[in-house]
Amino acid sequence: MxxxxxxxxxxCSTRITKTGAWRTFVPVVDHGKCIKCSLCxxxxxxxxxHQEEGLFVPDLDYCKGCSVCANECPRMAIxxxxxxx
Amino acid sequence: MSEKTTNMKxxxxxxxxxxxxxxxxxDVISAYPITPQTHIVENLSQMVADGDLDSxxxxxxxxxxxxxxxxxASACGARSYSSxxxxxxxxxxxxxxxxxxxxxxxxxxxxxxxxxxxxxxWNDQQDAIGARDVGWIQIYAEDVQEAVxxxxxxxxxxxxxxxxxxxxxxxxGFVLTHVYEPVHLLDKELARxxxxxxxxxxxxxxxxxxxxxxxxxxxxxxEFRYQQFEAQQKALVKIEDVAREFEETFxxxxxxxxxxxxxDDAETVIVTLGSVVGTIKDAIDDMRSAGKKxxxxxxxxxxxxxxxALRKALKNANCIAVIEKDVSIGCEAGLVTDLKSAFxxxxxxxxxxxxxxxxxxxxxxxxxxxxxxARAEASRKGIESEFEFLNLRTEIL
Numbered sequence: 001m002x003x004x005x006x007x008x009x010x011x012c013s014t015r016i017t018k019t020g021a022w023r024t025f026v027p028v029v030d031h032g033k034c035i036k037c038s039l040c041x042x043x044x045x046x047x048x049x050h051q052e053e054g055l056f057v058p059d060l061d062y063c064k065g066c067s068v069c070a071n072e073c074p075r076m077a078i079x080x081x082x083x084x085x
Numbered sequence: 086m087s088e089k090t091t092n093m094k095x096x097x098x099x100x101x102x103x104x105x106x107x108x109x110x111x112d113v114i115s116a117y118p119i120t121p122q123t124h125i126v127e128n129l130s131q132m133v134a135d136g137d138l139d140s141x142x143x144x145x146x147x148x149x150x151x152x153x154x155x156x157x158a159s160a161c162g163a164r165s166y167s168s169x170x171x172x173x174x175x176x177x178x179x180x181x182x183x184x185x186x187x188x189x190x191x192x193x194x195x196x197x198x199x200x201x202x203x204x205x206x207w208n209d210q211q212d213a214i215g216a217r218d219v220g221w222i223q224i225y226a227e228d229v230q231e232a233v234x235x236x237x238x239x240x241x242x243x244x245x246x247x248x249x250x251x252x253x254x255x256x257x258g259f260v261l262t263h264v265y266e267p268v269h270l271l272d273k274e275l276a277r278x279x280x281x282x283x284x285x286x287x288x289x290x291x292x293x294x295x296x297x298x299x300x301x302x303x304x305x306x307x308e309f310r311y312q313q314f315e316a317q318q319k320a321l322v323k324i325e326d327v328a329r330e331f332e333e334t335f336x337x338x339x340x341x342x343x344x345x346x347x348x349d350d351a352e353t354v355i356v357t358l359g360s361v362v363g364t365i366k367d368a369i370d371d372m373r374s375a376g377k378k379x380x381x382x383x384x385x386x387x388x389x390x391x392x393x394a395l396r397k398a399l400k401n402a403n404c405i406a407v408i409e410k411d412v413s414i415g416c417e418a419g420l421v422t423d424l425k426s427a428f429x430x431x432x433x434x435x436x437x438x439x440x441x442x443x444x445x446x447x448x449x450x451x452x453x454x455x456x457x458x459a460r461a462e463a464s465r466k467g468i469e470s471e472f473e474f475l476n477l478r479t480e481i482l
Contacts, residue, residue: 005249005312006188008287009299021302 023065025080027058033077040069040078092270098229098261099124101268102194105236107138108276109192112163115143115154119173120206121258122196126168148173152180152191159189160297162288164240167191170258171198174212178219184251185220185313187298190243191251194236197359197410198258199445207446208258209410210359214387214419220313222252222320223387225358227339229268232256234337237271238327241280247319257360259446269337279334317389324386342391344383345398347373351380353461354402356424358384361408361449368454379458384420392427404436406461410443417472436464442475
């Protein structure tokens with residue numbers, strides 16, 4: 001999509017701007033260990049952890065790999081893994 | 086040269102520029118008073134108060150706010166104006182980048198003044214040259230008439246759909262802002278004909294929401310900068326076109342990007358910008374009567390820097406002296422460095438010597454100019470020193 005001079009953008013630009021590109025480490029969830037306490041969803045500063053079909057999963061389009069979810073998880077169910085692109 | 090305007094008056098430079106701004110019909114003016122710019126905005130404030138100018142005049146707490154206010158105003162479709170100098174321009178630094186990055190066509194007169202410390206209110210050009218990389222176009226005026234005319238031209242350049250870049254019209258503080266000289270004041274109707282109302286393609290409008298200067302990640306940031314760079318290249322053509330259109334309407338022309346004085350057959354050429362041009366012309370008259378082939382290249386547009394035009398205009402010179410009222414502490418000075426850079430990959434190998442002069446308001450005399458010419462001529466036999474502070478008072482160091 002062509003850019004508009006002056007960095008002019010239409011509303012809802014965050015839907016197309018995938019800020020997850022900043023990430024170095026990606027959270028990998030072991031759903032077998034998860035007790036559905038939802039602390040990862042509550043603490044995620046991006047608000048990008050959501051429940052999908054009962055499982056807590058980060059939205060990788062916006063997850064910046066900050067590790068807050070992994071740090072807060074009481075069951076150590078989330079591991080931060082170096083992501084190579 | 087035929088003058089199509091007859092309204093010539095002896096007025097103060099600041100009044101003449103304020104009158105020119107009035108003829109540009111800005112919708113919003115915001116400025117913070119600072120010497121030697123004060124008279125420009127005082128006059129504008131008076132014009133608004135008297136009902137001669139239908140503008141919103143916003144008084145603010147600082148230069149930072151003055152220019153920030155204008156981003157909002159201009160983004161909403163209002164033609165916007167400010168003026169500042171020295172520390173005021175420095176305080177605007179962050180906003181200068183925002184204006185150019187958002188492609189907001191603000192026009193601002195800069196009454197060139199030294200920047201402290203040490204505190205000094207006199208004229209030099211450190212303020213504007215120091216802001217050469219902020220993405221604004223910079224036009225320098227030789228005299229009050231040029232400052233007046235460049236102000237009207239500036240809006241036409243800035244608002245052009247291909248350019249959309251803010252413009253600083255630089256005029257030497259005190260030397261031009263406070264001098265009384267005969268000036269052809271602009272005719273309001275002719276100015277309206279020359280500069281139509283501002284009609285931007287995109288504006289801030291709640292009915293059609295849009296963000297200006299949005300976030301750009303590494304995948305697009307370079308391209309936004311490239312667009313600004315390209316717009317300044319397009320401005321090289323626009324500045325010349327506008328100067329010619331101005332001539333058709335008002336009968337005055339003094340070069341678009343640059344101008345020459347006895348340049349064609351000159352062996353020694355002085356390159357400079359701003360009001361010192363007047364003194365240099367007098368010095369050249371003297372030297373020409375003595376048979377010396379000395380000429381002058383006056384740069385009007387410092388950004389965009391007219392590389393091709395400079396190469397063409399200076400190809401016959403056999404030595405060049407650059408005189409400028411700024412210093413890039415740590416590496417020569419702005420204009421001389423840029424000029425050398427313009428020549429490096431061409432086949433021009435003329436010696437170029439840089440002179441820093443007139444800092445903090447020190448006079449540059451005809452005698453000084455002749456001394457510089459002699460130093461430049463000596464460089465043909467080999468450059469002894471390629472950069473120096475003119476008349477450095479070694480006895481007090």
